[in-house]
Amino acid sequence: MSSGVGVIDDFHPRRNAEPARGRRMNRVALPGLVGSAKALMTRDLRLIWRRRGDALQPALFALLVVVLFALALGGEAQALSRVAAAVMWLAVLLAGLLSLDTLFRGDADDGSLEQWLLAPVPLGWLVAVRTFMHWATTALPLLVATPFLAELLHLPHGQLPVLMASLALGTPLLSLLGAVVAALTVGMRRSGILVGLLALPLYVPVLIFGAGSVARSAQGLDPVGALLLLGAGLVLAVVLAPLAAAAAIRIALN
């Protein structure tokens, strides 16, 4: 190690300069919002790649729910197609709930969140990026798989666009609401069922409008109203949820 120690002085060509405040600050690369987001996204993608098996869990869980429902209803196309949209929504919602606890828990346990707090970018921004990555890695694959799963459930083809639209608007909303709940419980050693209990009341309106939009279109009614309400909720959550989650994390670490 002695050679390593010797290197320090070589790194300081101006070792004889008198101490001057702020000198280091002039030669630094401070990250902006984009830079920090890129660093966090790269990290999350690398972590997911290292643990590919874990990343597949939400999708497998949703597949399991859908298949079990199809089996339980006897594979009868008539009965399935009536509940297909509701089952799809439930499968996606429960799969999201399953992975919610991992949103901030790992970063809290290994001290990463402390370093987030000490970063020169707002904590809310980092929370927003992390939540987006969580959505992109858990809900987005489900969204892609939805047409196939819907086929398993004999969803009438005419309802597929409405289902996709409602999921596209609803799943980010679920992730953002879930981020607030995950942040609230991050200070606990094991949150277990508490995350679900806290999240479900917040999820209910999303589920009602999401599954409701498909139900309305099945009855020949206009689904746009329900979709617009989902969109409005999403806009509100994009602005407020990261701030609320950041405040909750600060309290949890205090």
Add this chain to the structure above:
Amino acid sequence: MTAFAATRPSTPNRMSPIDRPAPPLLEARGLRFARNDEPVFGPLDFSVDAGEALLVQGGNGSGKTTLLRVLAGLLSADGGEVDIDGQRARASHRARAIAYLGHLPGFKADLSALENLDFLCGLQGRRRAQLPANALAMVGLGGYEDALARQLSAGQRKRLSLARLWLSPAPLWLLDEPYANLDLDGIELVNRMVQAHLREGGAALVTTHGAYAAPPVRTRMLALEKATTA
């Protein structure tokens, strides 16, 4: 609990703005913290100038870690003020001025040493002149660039934290037990790093419970005592 603070000599006479010396890099006035109405430390008065180290000493449970977490802004104080560079410390201000080395290093176990450093530099910034790979070599982790953090020993993880600290652009280092888990070479490494950092105009707060050899720099002492409940 009580604490005894060694303050720097005060200069009460006001001087003209030109004569006035630069404000200390870190100044705490009447800083105190209580957990569940039970005081942990304080009120403390101390200051650290650029080019100085403050050695925070005290036994287990005397509030050293808590003090550093309060200064870093991870805990909010129950009273008192903290000034950084003459300005009241706010979160944004702290983030630029403070590098915190705590008990939890903040490394992801499934990322390699270099990937961990890359992420933390992307998050917190780094000095332009320093590259993560060079910093790894400097702390004696050359050749471990692609080793996953989970495969490193406790001492090696500590050295990885030191590499992160070395890359940090912050002028104020808050080091919580930096000597823990390190071998003699590692202790020497910490001292050399602190020395080099102070020479560059930085400052460092170092907590220690033991009698490690302090780096040969301008050092103030702050002794935290675990109070006997009277």
